[in-house]
Amino acid sequence: MTDHNLQAAVSAGVMSAEDEHRALLQSIVEVARAIFSAKAASIFLHDEEADELVFEAVAGEGSDNLIGTRFPSSTGVAGWVLVTRQPLVIDDLEQDPRHSRETAQSTGYVPQAMMTVPLLHAERALGVLNVLDRSHEIEFSLGQMELLGLFANQAAIALDLLQRARHARSVLNESGGDAGVIARIASALEDLDEEQREPVLRLLAALDDVLHADVSF
C-alpha cells in the first residue's frame, strides 16, 4: 500500500466516522424530543477557539437550516448552562432574565419553556442539549432531570467522538508532511517479509516506549 493510499484509507474512515457521529447526535435529539413530547430539541457544540455555540443537531420546530448557525457562547440560557455546567429547567422564559428572546427569534421559534443540560466529558463542557416546550402534561420532576441527564451523557460521548473525527481529519489535511512520514513508514512495513519486519517492529516498539514514558532522564 502506498502512503497516498494509506492516507486515503484513514481519511475515508475519518470521514465516515463524522457522518455516523452526526447521525447519532440527530438520533439523540429526535428521541429526546419524542420522550418529552417537546416542540423541539437541539444540541449545541461549544467551539472553544471562537468561543461560540454552534447548532450541531436539531429536531422539530425551527429545524430547517439551523445546523452550523453560531451564537456567542454567553448567549441566553444555553450560555448560562455551558458556563455553570449545571442543568436548568425554566417553565416561564418570559419572566427569566437569562433568556435571550432576540436569539430565539433569529432561529424562527420562540419557546415558552426550556430544559437545558450541559454535555460534560471528563473535565470539559463540550456543549449543551436543549429541549424546548415539553408537553404541558409533563410536570417538572427530579425524574425528568435524571432522564435528561442520561441523554446528555450519550450526547456528550457522541460530541466527543465527532470532535475527535474532525480533529483527525484536519491533521490529515493540514499537516500532510508529518502524517506523510508515518504513512510512508507504515507503507514500507507492509512490503517487508516476516524476517525483515521483526527488527523494525522492535525499533518502533522502543520508540513508542520513549514517546509514552512517564519518567524520563
Place this chain on the structure above:
Amino acid sequence: MAEAQEKQQPERYTGETLPAWSLPAAAAETIGIGAGWPERVTRDWALGGSTGAGIRVCILDSGVQADHPLVGSLEGAVALSKTEDGEILIEDDTEGDLCGHGTACAGIVRSLAPDCRLFSVRVLGAGFKGSGSVLLEGLRWAIGEGFDVINMSLSTTKKQFSGWLHELADSAYFRRTVLVASAHNMPVESYPWRFSSVISVGSHEEQDPLTFFYNPSPPVEFFARGVNVDVAWIGGAKIRSSGNSFATPHMSGICALILAKHPELTPFQLKSVLYLTASNVGGAE
C-alpha cells in the same frame, strides 16, 4: 501567566490553634462537655423558637442584591477579582449581584432565619463566570473571617483544585465554620461537596422548606427543598427555579436556626443534630 496562577497553591490557612495530639490523664476534666442533650433530640429542642439571631451566614456566590425585599439587609459584601497579572484582589463590593444566583440563595436563607446576619463574598462574575483560583481565595478569606455558616451553591469539576478545596474544607471544619455545599445536579464528580467535612446537599421534591432528609447512601448527605422554589433574582425580581443550588441555602438556613439556639455546637455535633432531626430519622417533630 494566568495559567501559572491557576496552578499556584493558595496560601495555606494557618488560623488553627496548635492541635492537642494527646490527652494527659489529669486533663480529662478540662474538656468536660456539658452538652446536656435530651434523651431524644427533636426539632423543637434543636431549633424551636429560633430565628437565627446573631448567626453570621456568608453567601459565597455571584454577589447579593442588598436592597431586594426578600434579602432584607446585608451586613457586608466583598468582591474578588483577578488582575491581568493573575493577582487576586479583594475589595468592598459596590456592584451587588451580577447574575441573580447569589441573591436567590440569600433570599432563601433569610426566609428561614429572618434574624441571621448575612454577608456576601462575590467569587463569580457576570453570567456566572468565575475562576477556580478566585473561588479558592474567596473561600479561604471567608474561613479566615470566622463566619458561622458558609453557603456554597457552587462547585468546580476541575480536579486540579480538589486538593486545595479539601484542605480549606477541613480548616473550616476545625475552625467551627460550617460549610454547606451543593451537590452537582448531574452524576459528575465536582468539589467541594464530595468532602466529608462539609454538609452536602441535594434536592427533594416536597414543598415544605423545613423538610430535610438524611441520605444513608452518601456522598450526598442531606436532601432539602430544591424543586419549584420561588427565589429572589436581580432587579427586585422573583423567579421559580429548581436545583441543588436552592436546596443548599435551605440547609444553611436550618443550620443557622440550630446554631443560634445552640451556639456551642461544633460542625460534627451540628451534623449529628441534623441527622437526629431529619424528616426520615424520627426527630422531625
